Amino acid sequence: MIEFIGNQYFAELRHRCFFQEGISPWPSKRDFRMHDLIHDLSQFVSRGMCFRMEGVNSCNLMNKVRHMSLVIEDLESININEFDKCLQLSTFILIDYFLKDIDDKFHGNLPPAHFFGVFKFLRVLDLNSTRIETLPDISHLKHFRYINLSCSDIRELPEPLCYLFNLQTLILDDCLCLSGLPKSIGNLINLQHLRMAEIGDSKFEYTPRGIGRLHLLRTLSCVLVMNQQNEYNGFKIEDLKDLELLEGTLRSDSESRECGQC
Template sequence: MDQLQQNLRRCLDGKRFILVLDDVWSENCEWIELEDLLMGGEKGSKIIVTTRSEKVALIMGVTSLYHLKGLSEDDSWSLFKQLAFRRRQLAENPSLVTIGKEILKNCAGVPLAIRTVRNLLYLKDTEIEWLIVKEKLWEIDQDENHILPTLKVSYDYLASHLKPCFAYCSLFPKSCHIEKETLIKLWMAQWFVHSSGKDHDFEDIADEYFKDLLFRSFFRDVDEDENGYKSFKMHDLIHDLAQLVAGTEYFLVNTSVENMSERTYHVAFDSTSCSSSSWEVPASMLNARKIRTFFLPGKQGPGKRATQDALISSFTCLRTLDLHYSGIENVPSFVGKLKNLRYLDLSRNWLHFQNLYASCRTCRHLNSPIVMS
């Protein structure tokens, strides 16, 4: 990091620059450290910050604050009409047009909300079906700057088997790329994927779950290759929705876990917020004995690792354990005692080759492959 800082100062020293920090949401004070590195630029240099939180803007000390509005009524209707009507004759139905314009009032000109509502209406062709959606939306009490309640309606309409799959995505940090294959295996490890017959392959069924959520605009920025979908991201608003519906059962740790409930079943540490140097085993986790998912924050020192091993060994209901990049050289002995474990990630560790056979024997009860790349 020291060398990177020196290079940055050398690049900016005496030069005019423009820096865009897009979609900033963290309310921590890391900005102060970055600000010091940018002071060598020539007068007239500019920094543009985009954020959905006015508190973030105030923390960053912006000199000019611009509140962006949503799409105009005409532009909103143009986008809605393009997305919601499958056939031209539907777009010419005056009753559907009237209902559609009333529905748009709940979208506050936000394109994401318009696309999400579109998914509720796309396969509905009758006036009664559109009225049901409209009544559902009009029950919402929200201001124009808070679109989450409207987005939640799309979650409420999800099939029951898709709801836990979507909520599970709340364990990933905002704006991160999520590997589709990994997510599918995690769903399977938690028994979220259900087969209607003996001949159905669980991974194929999970793949259909993924495509269904993708069609409904819960996922975006999908990377593909000749074999299909590889990875994706979630819009920050959709991530907020996932955390909203996840409730106390899912917990993404940013800086503290004081609000962790005894009913928390799935825990992940955001490595971008929880530094390995300051992370400590939280006392509140000692009461959460029914944890089924545990993602570690990253590399830990030997002292902390001993404490964390003792903690994890108490999670007798654990189904998913992520130890990637944790600095281990041997598979912890407690892993063999986790009888419900179905997914174990040991990747990015310098495991000794002589330990690989022992690792496989220790984890022989796993019903999913061990990630050891």
């Protein structure tokens, strides 16, 4: 498994003190940091391939850039033409540099829909802790493997998202405004990890039955199970029978709504 290999690499780097564990502001998550000297060395070695953009005046992009983190307050001030050289960009991460505490979120505007049209080979999109309410149509970006919308204000996921047939990981942790998943989510045949907020903490109203067709699924954090008397064609407990690769435990939360947790 690719995750197993990645964990081996990370464990080796941590053993060699490339990463050191810090204090995370989120109790359920671990925080790892890099020493300043190691950080400077990493930047030197990865120059040209990795690019950190801070502010609109610091954009000096090269056509070799594959991984970009954007630290900016006003996204409307971006000149999209500046990114024309990044035709091979694989990773795009939006960082909230102006975060004052863990309850605040990105204060600027979000990238316009045509912003992503430049990155035709994008594989990783991280909009964690932004105020995004709707996701632009990115269905033409067929190379996506990983999308992280955690802690955002996302209210719904567009149906065209289900055309990203190569998507492997979709993270929706703490998306408390999210009301449900697209009805065609069963089309994401390569999806392996689907993480969502606890049902009782969110506005989640509907889990589509198509999840039962995701035979490669290994992580399913939370689903709303419909009872047999309910006329709504939602997820039922028998839909788990073909998800043979699921890992973890199964529990029921009867205090809020009937919810299967894997």
